[in-house]
Amino acid sequence: MTLQKMENVDFIDIYKKYRTRVVNIAKAMLHDADEAEDVCQDVFETLYNMGDTVDFMDEEKLSNLITRISFHKATDHGKIAFRKYEHVDSDVLMTMTDMGVKSGGNVDEIILTLEAAGYLQMIFQKLREKNRIDYEIYVSVTLYDIPSRLVAKHYHITENNVNNKVMRTRRWLAREYKKIRR
Structure with missing residues (x-):
């Protein structure tokens, strides 16, 4: 079997044909059109860079490849986005404080809110260090609302196993929060 050379393929036609599918997969996972x-741009850049290693004439394989790349890119994109916001810096703290003051919250409430945010950051960091897979599964299901069946498929485990991990992680987070608050 010979692969169709990249220079013999009209990549624009492939883009037009599969763009909607890629965007729909990413929207379903990330809940954000932008x-x-x-993700769509990343998927087609990856596909283009794969060049001659892809058989562009086998529609079924190409379709499966694009779907798989889309799922993984959307998952990765979600992780990157979460990491971008999980570490609070002083500017964010000041903004939160200003919002609390403007909304009429008293100083004690603002301090408790900031303190709780700091605790949660420490707990999530501890979870990431303790068990990265459980952390990623919990974040995917609870924060990104990715269906547990898709998370299960990504990690090659059963959907029931994903649900159990989420439940156990939720209990662990609650216990850790109580320990810190003492």
């Missing part, structure tokens, strides 16, 4: 467009 993020989905970014």
Whole structure:
């Protein structure tokens, strides 16, 4: 079997044919149209860079490859986005404080809110260090609302196993929070 050379393939036609599918997969996972467009760009850049290693004439394989790349890029994009916001810096703290003051919250409430945010950051960091897979599964299901069946498929485990990990992680997070608050 010979692969169709990249220079013999009209990549624009492939883009037009599969763009909607890629965007829909990314939107379903990320719940954000702009993020989905970014994922779409990443998917087709990856596909283009694969060049002659892809058989562009085998529609079924090409379709499966694009779907698989889309899922993984959307998952990765979600992780990157979460990491971008999980570490609080002083500017973010000041903004939160200003919002609390403007909304009429008293100083004690603002301090408790900031303190709780710091605790949660420490707990999530501890979870990431303790068990990275459980952390990623919990974040995917609870924060990104990715269906547990898709998460299960990504990690090659059963959907029931994903649900159990989420439940156990939720209990662990609650216990850790109570320990810190003492």
